[in-house]
Amino acid sequence: ARCINAKLLPGMDKDEASDLTYNPLTKTLFSVMGKNPFLVELTLQGDVLRKMPLNGWNNPEGVTMMENGLMAVVDERQHSLTIIKVDPQTQQLNKADFPSYDLGPSKDQNKAFEAVTWDKRNQQLILGEERPPALFIWKSDGSQTLTGDKQKLASTELDMRNLSALTVDPRTGHLLALSADSHLLLELDEKGEQVSFMTLLGGFNGLKNTIPRAEGVTMDESGTLYMVSEPNLFYRFEKQKQ
Secondary structure, eight states: OOEEEEEEOTTOTTTOEEEEEEETTTTEEEEEETTTTEEEEEOTTSOEEEEEEEETOSOEEEEEEOSTTEEEEEETTTTEEEEEEOOTTOOOEEGGGSOEEEOOOOSSGGGOEEEEEEETTTTEEEEEETTTTEEEEEEEOSSSOEEEEEEEEOOTTOOSSOOOEEEEOTTTOOEEEEETTTTEEEEEOTTSOEEEEEEOSTTSTTOSSOOSEEEEEEEOTTOOEEEEEETTEEEEEOOOOO
């Protein structure tokens, strides 16, 4: 795969890139920084377009694009899911301006809800707890309103030490689950069964070096994969032509 290897996100070495999501409307990426809370818009080459402070967040670890310019942000320390709206004029975001949902306690409060992705086909958010890895769904119509409560999924195939991030392959609807500790990206089908995996170790998949801490993943409509690693590294993997 042709890839961008460990590109540095400038000026963000202290911020800790935690996740990223692809916006099909703008053809750009949005990444959250967990340590100093920011939302950053990037080009598909990993160049920074703008950096927006996330006021009122403590430790944003997950972000996903929903519908109509809405994004969901998960804060691991606050156990909250907030549905924000970003437009081309947005310069900063205040948590109090948007609806937030309580994700409730986790077995290990420090390894709590970290991953989130919008499952467009099933009109639901898929949420992931970091350790032990667990998946939940929360129904929504893509608006700022979630319906009912979150439901736990039987996720027996999450054969990984921790769960860092989730994304949905827009071409198949399959779930991609990322583990920093296992240096692994797993693909699960609609039944939750493992159909493929990709190792993030140096020497494989065009990687010169192992991705140090793969914390975020997303995919665009053509199947190109994008990842961020702590502290501030950007990766892009282009699908090989068959």
